[in-house]
Amino acid sequence: MTAPAVPPISKGILKLARQIAPTAVPQYVAVEPAEDCLPERSFANVTAIVRRCGGAMSLGWRLREQPRAFVEGVFHSVWHRPEGGLIDVTPRADQQTRIVFLPDARIEWDGEPAEPRRLMLHEQPCYCGSGMPFNICHGLAEA
Ligand SMILES: [Zn+2]
Secondary structure, eight states: OOOOOOOOOOHHHHHHHHHHOTTOOOEEEEEOOOTTOOTTOHHHHHHHHHHHHOOEEEEEEEEEEETTTEEEEEEEEEEEOTTSOEEEOSOOTTOOSEEEEEEOTTOOOOSSOOOOEEEEOOOOBOTTSSSSBGGGTHHHHHO
16 A cells, blocks of 8 residues: 655745744654644643653644645644654644644743744736636635
């Protein structure tokens, strides 16, 4: 059985990643919720699993793209396993099996959630010549 192809990380996400942490590289991280882990509580989840199983907390940003609208980075943490490799142990409501994660070694976490970072995507005029932005013209029909 071959794994499904992983799509390339989008230009918008790469652009936001460069703004947040110019030297870091965004990567896919598998979502494998661990026992007792709660949605939206990545810091508590990772702290608990590090205490139980070792490894370390990796701080950074979960990046996602709302196509034709914006890209967003949300402060997030994943588990750096003792044997190496990153795992997102926080369960997700949308059942996605991976996230795009940007490790950010410069973050000093004081226990407060950091503000999400957002970048609006450039609005393309619609190909039909209406003069409207694509996302509120034919983009709506194709979404
Ligand atoms: Zn149109």
